[in-house]
Amino acid sequence: MNDSTSDTGGKSITTLEKVKASLGKRRAAELRFQAIGLVSIMAALLFLVVLLGSIVGNALPAFTSTYIGLDVYLDPEQIDPEAKRDSASLAGGNYDACIKAALARSFPDVKDRSQKRALNALTSSSAPYQIRDMVLENPGLIGQTRRFWLLADDTVDQVLKGSIKRSTPESERKIKDHQLDWIDQLSSQRRIKQGFNVTFFSSGDSREPESAGILGALSGSFLTLLVTISLSLPIGMAAAIYLEEFAPKNGWTDFIEVNINNLAAVPSIVFGLLGLAVFINFMGITRSSPLVGGLILTLMTMPVIIIAGRSALKSVPPSVRDAALGVGASPIQAVFHHVFPLAMPGMLTGAIIGLSRALGESAPLLMIGMVAFIVDVPEGIRDPATVLPVQIYLWADSPERAFVERTSAAILVLLAFLVCMNGLAVYLRKKYERRW
Amino acid sequence: MLIAAGQGGAVFTHNFKIWLLTVVPMEKTTLIFLILVLAALMYYLARTKSVRLVEGRCSRLHSLPVYYGNYAAMWFLFPGLAVISLWFSFEDSILTHLIVSGLPVEIMSQSAEQLGLFMNDVKNVVNGTSSESEDVLRAVGKYRELSSTSNQIMAFVTLVVSLVGGWLAYSRIAPGFHARNHVETWVRYLLILCSSLAVLTTIGIILSVLLESLRFFNRIPVTEFLFGTSWSPQTAMRSDQVASEGAFGAIPLFMGTLLISLIALSVAVPVGLLSAIYLSEYASPRFRAIAKPLLEILAGIPTVVYGFFAALVLAPAIRELGSRIGLDVSSESALAAGLVMGIMIIPFVSSLADDFINAVPQSLRDGAYALGATQSEAIRQVVIPAALPGVVGGILLAASRAIGETMIVVMASGLTANLTFNPLEAVTTVTTQIVTLLVGDQEFDSAKTLAAFALGLVLFVVTLVLNIISLYIVRKYREQYE
Numbered sequence: 001m002n003d004s005t006s007d008t009g010g011k012s013i014t015t016l017e018k019v020k021a022s023l024g025k026r027r028a029a030e031l032r033f034q035a036i037g038l039v040s041i042m043a044a045l046l047f048l049v050v051l052l053g054s055i056v057g058n059a060l061p062a063f064t065s066t067y068i069g070l071d072v073y074l075d076p077e078q079i080d081p082e083a084k085r086d087s088a089s090l091a092g093g094n095y096d097a098c099i100k101a102a103l104a105r106s107f108p109d110v111k112d113r114s115q116k117r118a119l120n121a122l123t124s125s126s127a128p129y130q131i132r133d134m135v136l137e138n139p140g141l142i143g144q145t146r147r148f149w150l151l152a153d154d155t156v157d158q159v160l161k162g163s164i165k166r167s168t169p170e171s172e173r174k175i176k177d178h179q180l181d182w183i184d185q186l187s188s189q190r191r192i193k194q195g196f197n198v199t200f201f202s203s204g205d206s207r208e209p210e211s212a213g214i215l216g217a218l219s220g221s222f223l224t225l226l227v228t229i230s231l232s233l234p235i236g237m238a239a240a241i242y243l244e245e246f247a248p249k250n251g252w253t254d255f256i257e258v259n260i261n262n263l264a265a266v267p268s269i270v271f272g273l274l275g276l277a278v279f280i281n282f283m284g285i286t287r288s289s290p291l292v293g294g295l296i297l298t299l300m301t302m303p304v305i306i307i308a309g310r311s312a313l314k315s316v317p318p319s320v321r322d323a324a325l326g327v328g329a330s331p332i333q334a335v336f337h338h339v340f341p342l343a344m345p346g347m348l349t350g351a352i353i354g355l356s357r358a359l360g361e362s363a364p365l366l367m368i369g370m371v372a373f374i375v376d377v378p379e380g381i382r383d384p385a386t387v388l389p390v391q392i393y394l395w396a397d398s399p400e401r402a403f404v405e406r407t408s409a410a411i412l413v414l415l416a417f418l419v420c421m422n423g424l425a426v427y428l429r430k431k432y433e434r435r436w
Numbered sequence: 437m438l439i440a441a442g443q444g445g446a447v448f449t450h451n452f453k454i455w456l457l458t459v460v461p462m463e464k465t466t467l468i469f470l471i472l473v474l475a476a477l478m479y480y481l482a483r484t485k486s487v488r489l490v491e492g493r494c495s496r497l498h499s500l501p502v503y504y505g506n507y508a509a510m511w512f513l514f515p516g517l518a519v520i521s522l523w524f525s526f527e528d529s530i531l532t533h534l535i536v537s538g539l540p541v542e543i544m545s546q547s548a549e550q551l552g553l554f555m556n557d558v559k560n561v562v563n564g565t566s567s568e569s570e571d572v573l574r575a576v577g578k579y580r581e582l583s584s585t586s587n588q589i590m591a592f593v594t595l596v597v598s599l600v601g602g603w604l605a606y607s608r609i610a611p612g613f614h615a616r617n618h619v620e621t622w623v624r625y626l627l628i629l630c631s632s633l634a635v636l637t638t639i640g641i642i643l644s645v646l647l648e649s650l651r652f653f654n655r656i657p658v659t660e661f662l663f664g665t666s667w668s669p670q671t672a673m674r675s676d677q678v679a680s681e682g683a684f685g686a687i688p689l690f691m692g693t694l695l696i697s698l699i700a701l702s703v704a705v706p707v708g709l710l711s712a713i714y715l716s717e718y719a720s721p722r723f724r725a726i727a728k729p730l731l732e733i734l735a736g737i738p739t740v741v742y743g744f745f746a747a748l749v750l751a752p753a754i755r756e757l758g759s760r761i762g763l764d765v766s767s768e769s770a771l772a773a774g775l776v777m778g779i780m781i782i783p784f785v786s787s788l789a790d791d792f793i794n795a796v797p798q799s800l801r802d803g804a805y806a807l808g809a810t811q812s813e814a815i816r817q818v819v820i821p822a823a824l825p826g827v828v829g830g831i832l833l834a835a836s837r838a839i840g841e842t843m844i845v846v847m848a849s850g851l852t853a854n855l856t857f858n859p860l861e862a863v864t865t866v867t868t869q870i871v872t873l874l875v876g877d878q879e880f881d882s883a884k885t886l887a888a889f890a891l892g893l894v895l896f897v898v899t900l901v902l903n904i905i906s907l908y909i910v911r912k913y914r915e916q917y918e
Contacts, residue, residue, distance in 0.1 A: 019808070026810050026813070027810070029810070029812060029813075030810045030811060030812045030813075033812035033815075033816075034714070034718055034812070036710055037710045037711065037713050037714025037718060038714055038718075040706065040707040040710040040711050040714070041710075041711040041714055041715070041727055041731070043707060044707055044711060044731055044734065044779065044782050045727070045730055045731070047734075047779050048730065048733060048734060051737070051741070051742075051745050054745065054749050055741070055744075055745070234630075235630045235633060236630075238626065238627050238630035238631070239627070239630040239631035239633065239634065241627060242624075242627035242628055242630065242631045243631050246624065246627065247631070255635070256631055256632065256634055256635055258907075259634045259635050259637075259638050260634045261903075261907055262638070262900060262903055262904065262907075263634055263637060263638060265833065265836060265837075265899065265903040266641070266840075266896065266899060266900070266903075267836075267839070267840020267841070267842070267867070267895060267896075267899055268840070268842065269840065269842045269867050269870055269871070269892070269895070270641060270645070270840070270892055270895060270896050270899075271641070272874075273641075273644060273645055273870070273874075273888070273889060273892040274637070274640050274641045274644050274645070276644075276874065277644030277645070277647075277648060277889070278640050278644050283525055283528075284528040284529050284532070285528075299637045302633065302634065302637075303634060306631075306634070330616065330620060332620045332623055332624070356736070357736075359738075360736075360737075360738030360739070360740070360741075361738070362738070362739070362740045362843055363739070363842035363843055363846075363867070363871070366842075366846075366871050366874075366875055367870075367871070367874050367875070369875075371875055389738050389740045389843075390740075392740050392741070392744065393740050393743070393843065393846075393847065396740075396743070396744045396747060396748065396847060404748060407744060408744075411740075411741050411744065414738060414741075415737070415741070418736065418737075418738070422736065
């Protein structure tokens with residue numbers, strides 16, 4: 001190549017000079033470009049940190065709750081006026097009155113009716129059940145005075161955690177000044193303590209934040225996922241085996257393949273519409289049951305399992321099949337005795353990832369009535385139930401600050417399950433991965 | 437136990453009756469379990485028979501003994517399971533029909549919706565709640581009675597069918613019988629059936645969405661739905677009110693969806709693409725090994741978590757920021773939902789783009805370097821144009837994801853239809869409306885609920901087209917460099 005010269009304004013510049021002149025600029029552009037790339041990755045990761053950080057920060061207070069210690073006289077007149085002592089009459093006892101009496105004894109100077117009501121509001125509305133359950137377990141307690149650590153109302157809890165500030169004017173606070181005084185009195189008598197929030201893990205949903213728990217949603221999720229696993233895993237694997245190993249290359253199998261690829265990308269809410277129209281309206285399966293939820297999630301997970309299964313089968317070298325066929329195995333024996341076991345870890349890895357997606361899914365389940373307010377913990381796949389992600393959605397709608405905490409805590413639990421499942425998938429892949 | 441020979445028969449029939457009474461009125465799960473256990477027994481019997489027939493010299497059998505066992509077990513299991521599943525799918529509607537036809541006239545003459553509510557009450561009581569209405573309690577009694585009869589008949593029919601099937605198979609077992617071929621044919625059919633389920637799902641989606649949409653379009657013309665600009669599906673309480681049928685012009689929803697998806701894409705495409713470029717061209721292997729899985733975590737977080745974050749953290753923050761600089765930001769602004777959705781789909785863009793950038797042959801890069809290009813010039817002028825089809829495919833997939841995304845917009849965007857392109861205002865989307873129209877509603881004949889299916893149809897068609905185009909592009913592109 002010759003040095004070409006160009007004539008600009010009577011002064012001649014060689015290309016080399018031009019290049020040299022622009023070199024600084026180009027180097028700067030290079031660095032800029034690289035920096036932009038790094039910044040965008042960092043931005044995405046920063047968001048991840050902010051997201052998880054804000055959720056963990058919000059969630060931590062939910063793992064403790066506040067208890068008020070009261071010396072409750074278990075008045076036989078209130079609990080079991082007819083002295084029958086059988087579980088039916090004990091369950092119907094007026095435990096609320098016992099608590100009210102105990103509170104009145106602790107604060108004898110409270111006389112006014114509205115004041116009394118405010119005083120009674122310090123304990124949770126579920127506190128009577130706490131006493132009832134203990135009495136049902138041990139009826140001999142009746143007639144005694146005992147110190148019970150009763151669940152406090154969520155406003156008390158929020159004051160102690162600092163979410164409701166004492167500095168805000170009384171009219172804008174959910175808790176009044178005299179209630180704060182009572183709380184101070186109780187804590188000076190060491191009758192307020194914060195303990196691990198057992199309720200959160202041991203009870204179902206509730207309108208009262210302090211007695212709301214995720215057990216119902218967890219067992220709903222478990223049952224739904226059970227239905228999903230027991231259907232999608234065998235069906236998905238069978239379909240993968242057929243499509244990869246036996247299917248003749250023709251229009252029909254092409255059609256199935258296109259179908260599966262498309263199903264994997266159909267918005268989840270459309271599956272909800274399908275479930276509503278087919279499973280509930282046409283087949284008449286109970287609304288809001290884990291059975292319907294599981295069926296819908298099966299249809300959603302299946303394409304993922306099939307796609308992952310096929311790539312796992314594809315990675316098994318053909319020599320394995322050839323060797324099996326060579327010693328006289330039938331094609332089905334070759335696949336089921338030799339290829340399938342080798343592809344199994346890969347198939348399972350894909351399946352677990354698909355199932356973890358199903359565990360976090362909520363949109364289609366909204367359609368089939370799993371958003372109903374359900375207090376009882378479901379025990380079978382036909383009981384009305386909700387699942388963890390839907391419970392998160394429901395709680396996120398509640399205005400109480402205490403529910404924001406519990407929503408975040410539920411999210412943490414959900415994420416913990418997802419991390420476990422994905423961890424299992426990674427472990428399987430690492431342990432059984434074979435390179436041929 | 438000593439039983440005199442003469443009494444033996446009588447005792448046996450007596451025992452049989454007791455057995456029948458204890459076994460027959462049983463639940464479906466018990467029945468399925470019993471069938472499975474009996475099938476295992478059948479397997480064992482048939483296997484033993486095949487071995488016995490050749491006096492233990494198995495090489496004389498056509499197939500391995502296992503296959504004879506499987507053959508008989510299969511013929512025992514499949515007919516029984518078929519009966520159970522048929523019963524399962526039709527029992528409820530038949531029972532409901534029988535009960536409704538036996539109800540007092542004044543209840544029967546009610547509208548279909550009220551009958552449905554009545555039947556719901558009945559089923560709730562059957563499942564354990566209590567009710568005061570005598571009609572309900574009477575119906576519950578009848579329901580219990582009918583369903584126990586139905587269970588009895590089902591158990592009987594299932595067992596008979598299974599036993600007949602199993603016995604026929606058992607009697608066919610002979611040394612020359614080609615059991616393996618039979619079993620393998622069945623296995624093959626089973627595999628085909630499983631893989632056809634994907635097609636059935638698609639057909640199910642299309643049929644269910646299409647049929648309900650057609651019912652909707654019978655009431656509301658398609659043109660009004662697609663081109664109308666006013667959306668207020670809440671039907672009026674009184675029939676003399678204006679617009680008692682509601683307004684079903686979906687343009688505001690389409691625009692809302694478009695707005696939020698555009699915001700999402702304008703976050704996801706640059707960030708995703710630049711991250712992919714950095715990861716595949718600049719990053720050290722160690723950095724890549726850490727950053728790539730971390731980025732992909734973003735795709736694994738459940739969408740309800742993003743929705744929570746958008747609604748409770750980001751939206752208030754944006755509102756606060758807006759009020760500081762004097763802007764009036766809605767608390768359900770499209771911006772918050774769009775931003776969070778954009779972050780969610782970053783991995784979709786970045787991982788596909790990463791794949792395609794890596795697929796560009798090194799020779800193209802080397803050529804550019806040889807001409808004196810810097811690395812960034814090579815990337816911008818050679819690598820990206822070469823990878824463009826794949827990248828576009830990835831973006832289209834991300835777009836279809838954004839359009840179909842539900843939870844983020846349900847939680848963070850508005851409910852009222854607003855025809856605006858201002859990202860600071862609240863807009864509503866197709867998916868949000870589907871959820872709000874259907875959640876909590878149990879009747880399926882109002883235009884309101886049917887509208888949800890029409891919206892679902894639009895959503896399905898649009899995402900399907902996007903998916904097909906992007907899958908086509910991606911596949912074409914993969915072939916190009918292979």
